Amino acid sequence: MPLGRGWVLAGLGAGVLGIVGGVASGMVNAVYDPAASGDAVAITEKLATQVPQIIAFHTATMLSCVLLVLFAVGLHRQLRARTAPDSLVPGTAVAGLGLVAVAQLIGAGLTTEFAFALTEDAGLVVPESAVFFNHWIGTIPWLWGGAGLTGLALFRAARQGAYASWLGWTSLVLGGLSALFLISPLQYMAGMTGPLWLVVASLGLLRTARED
Structure with a gap:
């Protein structure tokens, strides 16, 4: 039975929203402000002015989480075929x-x-809890x-002929970098390469979805 393109579009949306969520979380930067460094009260006061960014981060991240699950299920089915x-x-x-998806779910779990x-x-x-929270959503x-x-x-x-070679090599480069970040002390750096890979891969998979 044809899968259609909905699951691929879900992946594209998850990648874009993952980037948006990352940008929004980066804007919640009270704990990284040199003027408030080491001062938990000052950090909390500044964090209170960044609630819109916190909400934007939460919404984008959770939507990305849901769409990512849909994409994963569709990709699994296509790969099996x-x-x-x-x-x-x-x-x-x-x-x-x-x-x-689990990291996104847990990462946004404290925002409310x-x-x-x-x-x-x-x-x-x-x-001190506010300081921890800011570090939490930043990683x-x-x-x-x-x-x-x-x-x-x-x-x-x-490599086995299931997809175009350009998609394979792109996945090797961006996926390989993300995997290296996974096992390094800089795991959060994968938040830059992972969503980018998902956007590129989803665009490439739109064609294969039509072929199916």
């Missing part, structure tokens, strides 16, 4: 994206707790390293 019955590629691909408290009265928030949602495993899986599939 295009690779050998005993291939590890489909399972690896969906597992990698699952890791990203802090956003509403900061909006009502910054004094309701323990300053955990950026853990896109699992997408590197999916990129490498697509490279393997392309």
Whole structure:
């Protein structure tokens, strides 16, 4: 039965929203402000002025999470049809994206707790907790390293003739970088390469979805 293109468009949306969420979380920068460095109270007060950015981050990240799951399911089904019955590629691909979805879900999980408290009265928030929260959303949602495993899986599939070679090599480069970040102390750097790979891969997969 044809899959259509909905799942691929979901992947494209997840990648774009992943980039938007990353930009928004980067704008929540109270904890990185040199003027407030080491001063938990000052950091909390500045964080209270950045609630719109926090909400933008939360919304984009959670929408990306939902769309990523839809894309993962569609990709898994297509890979099963295009690779050998005993291939590890489909399972690896969906597992990698699952890791990203979990990181997004957990990464945005504290935003409601802090956003509403900061909006009502910054004094309701323990300053040290606010500092931790700012560090949390500046790292955990950026853990896109699992997408590197999916990129490498697509490279393997392309080598077997399942996809165009350019898609395979692109997945090797961006997926490989994301996978390297996954095992390094700079895991959050994958938040730059992972969403970019997803956008490029989704654009390439639109053609294969039409062929199916």
